[in-house]
Amino acid sequence: MSQAPENLLYTKEHEWVRMEGTTAYIGITDFAQSELGDIVFVELPDVGSSVQAGETFGTVESVKTVSDLYAPVSGKVVKINSELADTPEKVNEQPYEGGWMIAVEIESDHPEGLLSAKEYQSLIAE
């Protein structure tokens, strides 16, 4: 059973969002990393670039496949997890902590159109 912490928000495309004030930390879920298998590359946008909710902001590549990353929110990228360049396996090992990908500054501290942990759990249970 894949984990989906209560305090996070989720997308149907298996990204998670953790809000710290108006900064949204973004990564992929435990379910997503497990489906992808061993991750070998993570391609992230540059700090300062803009991402648009629902559009791709990067790619994650495992031994077996490559998958687009979809932004859960719109805003400006203020931080990226540069450690993933050398240790992409962190996404497998700690999808909700050390495997975070980007931080985006957004207009509100309450992004809309995202799923709760419970809603996401029922989605992946299907």
Place this chain on the structure above:
Amino acid sequence: MLKRTPLYDLYAQFGAKTIDFGGWEMPVQFRGILAEHEAVRTKVGLFDVSHMGEFEVSGPHAYHFLQNIVTNDVGRLEISQALYSPMCYEDGGTVDDVLIYRLEEEKYLVVVNAGNIEKDEAWFLSHDHGAVIVNRSQETAQLALQGPNSVSVLQKLTDQPVADIPYYHSRQNVDVAGIPCLVSRTGYTGEDGFELYLDAGAAPKLFLALMAAGEQEGILACGLGARDTLRLEARLPLYGHELSPEISPLEAGLGTFVKLQKAEFYGREALLQQKEQGVTRKLVGFELKDRGIARASHEVLAAGKKVGMVTSGTMSPTLHKSIGLALVEKEYGELGSDLFIDIRGKLSEAKVVKTPFYKRAK
């Protein structure tokens, strides 16, 4: 409905994720591709390859049939020996690549790729030269035990010595865990190991016995994902990628297995012509300098134009490099040449390197 091997019911207990592989519901991984890959390179791994097809070829015309249908020389095959060979159409394109075992004076076993079983059967039967050809794929299971600890694991389950079976030789009716097996010193990983052929009904018992026997040696159940990274590092061709109806064995760099001095075989004229005139395309190994993975069917560019395509690519777990094979116009395939690979619209720099990417220390 996807086809399943006799081992399907065991997958879940070893944590398998399954995929559709040419119409078969097969495990792509158990523990994880990287862990499984490393187990085979340093310890031992066990693969279910029961999806592969097996044909029994016998009778006074068996030899003549095989000599005509494959490009390698079956005449050199002694009883218990195995032979790898491409099998070609008249135009030199590849029908399949197969393994042939000589079991008796006039009896052979031909092992074919899972996705080609029906196609090969039709090809065999329409070119049978009077040989008796029986499809044994359904009732035959195949397990591959691969890695440096393969000998010690297998030896625990049989009284017959297995260490002295030479490479590309086999022993018939070897009692392994009480199950009669054809034990072959072959594999598709670039490591030492065995392929075991047995009655489908006994396969779950043998799989469990091998997993238990190999526990101390660090055995892992392995899926098709690791099988692919292992074979690619060893530059072993995969049908549908490095070989196809559009790719001849000479283009794929398999000239050693094409014996043009044989009087007659399907594809001989076309292959002879390719050999004499020189092939226009060749299969080369490359390393990607940029990040990312070049995958099958990505375009290869050089001098500003398309010069070929990637046939296979992966992140090499052993070398920690992004590697691949590409079929390119010959003049762009020299060692050290720079190539560009179109990875989803982005040109990534690659360099032609020597293959195999990985060779085990003897």
